[in-house]
Amino acid sequence: MSEDxxxxxxxxxxxxxAATQVLKIGPWINLQKPSGEIPPKVLFLIIPGNPGIVGYYRTFMASIYSGFNQKYPVWAVSHAGHCSPPKGMDMASDSANETIEDVFGLNGQIEHKLCFVKKNVPADTKLVLIGHSIGCYIILEMMKRAVDVKILQSILLFPTIERMAQSPQGKIMTPLLCSLRYIVYMPLYLLSFLPESAQASLVKFVLRGIKSVDESSVAASLNLFRVECAANAMYMGSQEMLQVLERDNTAIRRYLNKQSPRIPPDRKQEVILQNLQESSLLNTFKLYFNSFS
Structure with a gap:
């Protein structure tokens, strides 16, 4: 099936x-109240990196959906405040007891994802969590806190789960995000007045060195011309640098030590790495998922 x-x-x-964007691939829009059809038993849920804009994952999500023969819904939930809702859009408000303290911070984003799962995923639906970058750290924390959620498996893609501030990029980004991020707000405010076509051209210019940039990524990047979205992303990033320190080996051993019944434990990593070399990321992803299903 083509992406179209x-x-x-x-x-x-x-x-x-907090304002939240949800991207859903597949015909299942509301799992809590399915319209006649039998609800799926498994949901793929993507927890994004930072910025947590779901449009970046659209092509990847469609590939997962098609790669698994359209059997399972694939959803992505944005980070709190990283999206810009359409003007004039009527959005239902949360009740007071559902408001999360410091929801735009790192801990608040973890609680935000747990809140989303609680409100939108039936208790008997098994979750396959797919994390990207800081989303992997969020997943590890979710698994520790959500003992009543049925998590079938977690897939961590390019995980940033330790010593972010000590990485080469972190040494540059830490002072920028923690002390100098306010300087960026005024240029962003001025750029927000550009027409979307000009903003899109600017995004394409910035991304010109990256191969295979699709239009969904360009459209997703337009959120970063909204000062509030960029500010929330940078605020979250500042907390990542200060709070993501030592790798939580205890949690990793506890939750990521399941062995596949189909692949001998001593060969599992070898098989996955070999498949990475010989095939696509999607095929490797399918192999990894199927070994636990």
Whole structure:
């Protein structure tokens, strides 16, 4: 099935007191209230990196959906405040007891994802969590806190789960995000007045060195011309640098030590690495998932 024929649904909601964008691939829009059809038993849920804009993952999500023969829904939930809802859009408000303290911070984003799962995923639905970058750290924390959530498996893609501030990029970004991020707000405010076509051209110019940049990534990047979205992303980033320190080996051993019944434990990593070399990321992803299903 080509991407043009993949069912795509996009919505903006309030979750934990913050604007949230949800991208859904597949015909299942509301798992809590399915319209006649039998609800799926498994949901793939993507937890993004930073900035946590779901549009960056659209092509990847469609590939997962098609790669698994359209059997399972694939969703992505944005980070709190990293999206810009359409002007005039009527969004239902949370009740007061669902508002999360410091929802734009790192801990608040973890609680935000747990709140989303609690409100939108049936208790008997098994989750396959897919984390990207800081989303992997969020998943590890979710697994520690959500003991009542049925997590079938977690897939960590390019994980940033330790000593972020000590990395070469972190040494540059830490002072920028922690002390100098306010300097960026005024240029962003001025750029926000540009027409979207000009903003899109600017994004394409910045990304010109990256191969295979699709239009969904360009459209997603337009959120960063909204000062509030960029500010929330940078604020979260500042906390990442200060709070993501030592790797949580205890959690990793506890939750990521399942062995596949189909691949001998001593050969599992070898098989996955070999498949990475010989095939695509999607095939490797499918192999990894199927070994636990």
């Amino acid at each position: 024929h993949v069912p795509v649904f996009e919505e903006f909601i309030y979750c934990g007191g």
